[in-house]
Amino acid sequence: MPDHTNVMVLDDEPIVGDRLRPALAKGGFDVEVFTDSAAAIERLKQKSFGVLVTDMKMRGPSGMDVLRFVREHAPNTQVIVITGYATIETSHEANALGAYQFVAKPFKMRELVKLVEKASKLTVS
Amino acid sequence: MDATTQPAAGRPPDAPGAGTAAPHEHDVSNPAERLRRAQHALLSRRRLSIRLRLVASLLLCFGLCCAFAVAAKNLLGRARGKLNLLQTIERLDDRILRVRAFEDEGILSGSDIEKVLEGSRDAEDLFRKETSALQAADREDLPALLGHLGTYRRLLTAVTAQGRERGGFAVLTPTQAAKLRHAETEANKLLEAMIRRERVSLSAIFQLAGTGPLVLVGVLLLLFAAITYCFAKALVNPIRRFEGYTSRIAVGDFSLIGPARTYRDEFSDLAVAVNQMLAALQEQQNRLVKGARLAVVGTMTSGIAHELNNPLNNISITAETLMEESTTLTDEDRWRLLQDIYFETERASEIVKSLLDFTRQEKREMVPLELGEIILSTLRLSQNEMNINNVTVAYDVPPDLPRIQGAANQLRQVFLNLFLNAIQAMPSGGVLGVSAGVRDHGGVCVEVRDEGAGIPAETLPRIFDPFFTTKEPGKGTGLGLSVSSSIIKKLGGDIQVTSELGKGTTVHVCLPRAEEQ
Numbered sequence: 001m002p003d004h005t006n007v008m009v010l011d012d013e014p015i016v017g018d019r020l021r022p023a024l025a026k027g028g029f030d031v032e033v034f035t036d037s038a039a040a041i042e043r044l045k046q047k048s049f050g051v052l053v054t055d056m057k058m059r060g061p062s063g064m065d066v067l068r069f070v071r072e073h074a075p076n077t078q079v080i081v082i083t084g085y086a087t088i089e090t091s092h093e094a095n096a097l098g099a100y101q102f103v104a105k106p107f108k109m110r111e112l113v114k115l116v117e118k119a120s121k122l123t124v125s
Numbered sequence: 126m127d128a129t130t131q132p133a134a135g136r137p138p139d140a141p142g143a144g145t146a147a148p149h150e151h152d153v154s155n156p157a158e159r160l161r162r163a164q165h166a167l168l169s170r171r172r173l174s175i176r177l178r179l180v181a182s183l184l185l186c187f188g189l190c191c192a193f194a195v196a197a198k199n200l201l202g203r204a205r206g207k208l209n210l211l212q213t214i215e216r217l218d219d220r221i222l223r224v225r226a227f228e229d230e231g232i233l234s235g236s237d238i239e240k241v242l243e244g245s246r247d248a249e250d251l252f253r254k255e256t257s258a259l260q261a262a263d264r265e266d267l268p269a270l271l272g273h274l275g276t277y278r279r280l281l282t283a284v285t286a287q288g289r290e291r292g293g294f295a296v297l298t299p300t301q302a303a304k305l306r307h308a309e310t311e312a313n314k315l316l317e318a319m320i321r322r323e324r325v326s327l328s329a330i331f332q333l334a335g336t337g338p339l340v341l342v343g344v345l346l347l348l349f350a351a352i353t354y355c356f357a358k359a360l361v362n363p364i365r366r367f368e369g370y371t372s373r374i375a376v377g378d379f380s381l382i383g384p385a386r387t388y389r390d391e392f393s394d395l396a397v398a399v400n401q402m403l404a405a406l407q408e409q410q411n412r413l414v415k416g417a418r419l420a421v422v423g424t425m426t427s428g429i430a431h432e433l434n435n436p437l438n439n440i441s442i443t444a445e446t447l448m449e450e451s452t453t454l455t456d457e458d459r460w461r462l463l464q465d466i467y468f469e470t471e472r473a474s475e476i477v478k479s480l481l482d483f484t485r486q487e488k489r490e491m492v493p494l495e496l497g498e499i500i501l502s503t504l505r506l507s508q509n510e511m512n513i514n515n516v517t518v519a520y521d522v523p524p525d526l527p528r529i530q531g532a533a534n535q536l537r538q539v540f541l542n543l544f545l546n547a548i549q550a551m552p553s554g555g556v557l558g559v560s561a562g563v564r565d566h567g568g569v570c571v572e573v574r575d576e577g578a579g580i581p582a583e584t585l586p587r588i589f590d591p592f593f594t595t596k597e598p599g600k601g602t603g604l605g606l607s608v609s610s611s612i613i614k615k616l617g618g619d620i621q622v623t624s625e626l627g628k629g630t631t632v633h634v635c636l637p638r639a640e641e642q
Contacts, residue, residue, distance in 0.1 A: 015439040015465055019446050057431055057513040084434035085427040106438035109445045 004050035004120040009033045010040045010066065021108050027117060035063040043070055049077050050120045056083035056090060067097045073116040078119035082107060160404045163381035168399050173388040175359055182352045189348065193341045207518040208326045210251065211320065212428030217248040218316040242281055245274050263319050269493050270315040333404040338447040363392035370399065377614045379407045397495055410611065417604040418538050422484060425546060428509040429480065436473040439467050479506050483537055493528040496569055500559060510545060514556030522561040529569045531616045538614050540604035543573040543632050548575025549596065550630060570635040580624040588622060
């Protein structure tokens, strides 16, 4: 069982992790930040997370690849996908792969933190 | 020859609107004004139409034939007159000789004398009437001849009158006989001379009638040769010139046709029409290039949105942190956050600026350009497309590359098309190779390589066709390479594509080196 307070933030924009880390920590989450998706997948193999916040388009494996990996290896982890360019197709694809929520950039941090809180509760129940 | 480069150069100096240098240069940049000037230069020449020349040549031939016919008819008339004259003279001479035969016997019959008298009268009448038909020498002799004939006739008339009194026969006294004989001899001498001369003159006329047609045939031959040469020149040369025009238009050189000769004809009308067509083609082409440029931006929408939304998101969440945590943040933290906002704003404005640079209409001026700079700025524009497609760049453009002649934005459009094609050819990532160098022919060549699936040999010849695309519907307009090719050819360069199935595709772009001052 993943510890529902473990949250991973994956975005190749370092500022996203820098800002989300303290905001989520304030909400009582244990946050790990990654900017490289391959390293993040390696970490997902070692540790279970309650919630994964991932960017869609990245160098190396994309957010969709990470989502697929999580569905296969950590089905209990809730995934929130953020993207700079949201299309109906990508949102459908993410939903079909069982993403918890699809969030377009630019997002409000307060709303994202709320989403993570809701998702983590889903993990517990 | 034709001013294929600068149409305005062919304009006659006396044409209206030559004006001062400043408005002149200003006007030339305007396509409508350029067209107006080219058309004016073509039309302001003296008109000498092919139709007019054709009609004039035919009339000349017709006139020559008419003149010959009139001359032939005239010659025939003269020959007929001479023949008549000659016949009369011969008859007269013959009669005089016959009378003389009787005289020798001293007896003349009345009827003989009547005949001689009649012949003599006829001859005199004829001589008077046909004086003009006689040779100059004959005309001089004529008064003497007529004198002798008069004497002769008077004597004969007198003798006849005496003879009638005596019962039909005339007998001459010795003095009469001597006088008559003298007149006869003189007249006979003159007549014989006349006959000789008129025969010579008649044979001259016949000779002329024989050689005349040959001369006419010769003259007509020369005339036809001259006319054929002139028309061949007037028709074949312009057709050759127009062949040249069509082949340069085919490769996208739409510069207007200028005057090639000092006069204008039907081909000038054609040139005017072709210029009109060229202006329309140029406008069409400009629209196509602009449309393709916007379409290329359209295909980058996801990249651009990503590229803009990332810094915007960073700014947004950083500002949110500043507002939420304003009381707990240290001065150092606050400074770091403000710095983030500042640089992220820079980043967003950069992408907007490069996009604006790219889509902005610029004057199509040919200027010396650093190819490396253009390639780098275009690579920056497509950086995000590369990032999200896991494409990396292998950049090998020497910094000391000679400058090339071109228009910066048009070249950016070409390279962006090539880069995006290469990126899209590698959906699962790969290396985009960009290299450049000076080639044997002195031009500067750039190679853009991808590691994609390659293009089948049967498709390769079609890739420059407008609207031909191998991409899925909605992903490509089919205009990228077509427009790129027309841009490169217009800049005086060349674009080639080589491809190997399973290994990748390389596009070779060669551009003329700039004339360094």
